[in-house]
Amino acid sequence: MSEKYDALVSYIIDLESVVVAYSGGVDSTFLLAVATKAIGDKAVGVIGRSPSYAQREQAEAVTLAKQMGARIHLIDTNEMEHEAYNTNPPTRCFACKTILFEGVWQAADELGCRYVLEGSNADDLGDFRPGMDAARKLRVKAPLVDLKFTKDEIRALSKEMGLPTWNKPAFACLSSRVPYGQPITIQKLERIEKGEYALRDMGFNGLRVRDYDELCRIEVPPAEIGRFLDDAVRTSVVTKLKEAGYKFVCLDLEGYRTGSMNESLSTDVKINARKSDKTGSES
Numbered sequence: 556m557s558e559k560y561d562a563l564v565s566y567i568i569d570l571e572s573v574v575v576a577y578s579g580g581v582d583s584t585f586l587l588a589v590a591t592k593a594i595g596d597k598a599v600g601v602i603g604r605s606p607s608y609a610q611r612e613q614a615e616a617v618t619l620a621k622q623m624g625a626r627i628h629l630i631d632t633n634e635m636e637h638e639a640y641n642t643n644p645p646t647r648c649f650a651c652k653t654i655l656f657e658g659v660w661q662a663a664d665e666l667g668c669r670y671v672l673e674g675s676n677a678d679d680l681g682d683f684r685p686g687m688d689a690a691r692k693l694r695v696k697a698p699l700v701d702l703k704f705t706k707d708e709i710r711a712l713s714k715e716m717g718l719p720t721w722n723k724p725a726f727a728c729l730s731s732r733v734p735y736g737q738p739i740t741i742q743k744l745e746r747i748e749k750g751e752y753a754l755r756d757m758g759f760n761g762l763r764v765r766d767y768d769e770l771c772r773i774e775v776p777p778a779e780i781g782r783f784l785d786d787a788v789r790t791s792v793v794t795k796l797k798e799a800g801y802k803f804v805c806l807d808l809e810g811y812r813t814g815s816m817n818e819s820l821s822t823d824v825k826i827n828a829r830k831s832d833k834t835g836s837e838s
Contacts, residue, residue, distance in 0.1 A: 578726075675697045737767075
């Protein structure tokens with residue numbers, strides 16, 4: 556193990572008891588696994604149940620936590636009830652994470668844990684991520700940022716630890732597939748989830764189904780775009796996406812890239828959103 560791994564273990568031991576905001580993704584799984592090894596049952600993974608969190612992802616996260624011997628606690632976040640989330644402004648992620656972390660802190664108090672941790676890493680600092688501002692505002696610690704862990708380092712250590720998430724594609728919440736300003740609804744989240752898992756079951760990885768009401772825009776890694784030239788594959792994709800609820804199916808020739816919905820935001824909008832995050836009181 557690396558010196559950073561040892562530093563992370565020491566970091567967590569010093570905290571004595573923690574809850575980890577856990578989703579089953581690469582970063583939070585690594586963090587919960589290390590915390591469990593460091594302080595045993597004084598570490599608890601808290602999962603926020605939500606329509607924006609794919610059901611298959613949630614089930615896999617629970618199963619994985621049990622395999623790691625980690626304690627798990629589930630909460631309902633109910634962000635769909637909040638206009639700061641469901642109207643889908645550029646500050647949506649800040650509102651969503653505020654609601655999540657408030658719930659996680661409540662769980663921490665009930666479980667007798669002193670600190671809340673989340674899995675952002677050093678690579679996340681370069682993108683527009685209002686959720687990180689929510690974490691800072693609510694005193695949530697980000698040890699992988701503090702110790703400068705990169706995504707590649709987390710994946711390498713996860714592989715060394717035998718965690719099956721070491722090569723798992725990134726999977727942001729389903730609401731990130733809806734253009735800013737377009738309302739978040741249960742119907743939209745359900746068809747996004749159905750569409751994405753239909754494509755995953757066809758062998759596509761690292762993909763997104765971006766929702767524009769009747770139309771969806773599919774993003775897959777550039778190396779996989781050629782698969783759509785196969786008539787059988789193309790026809791199957793169209794059929795499955797129409798079954799999910801779309802009338803028109805489009806392929807983004809630029810391919811998958813993280814945060815493509817942020818491309819529609821001007822620099823001024825991002826700056827103003829960050830200012831609002833720091834001064835507002837979304838809940």
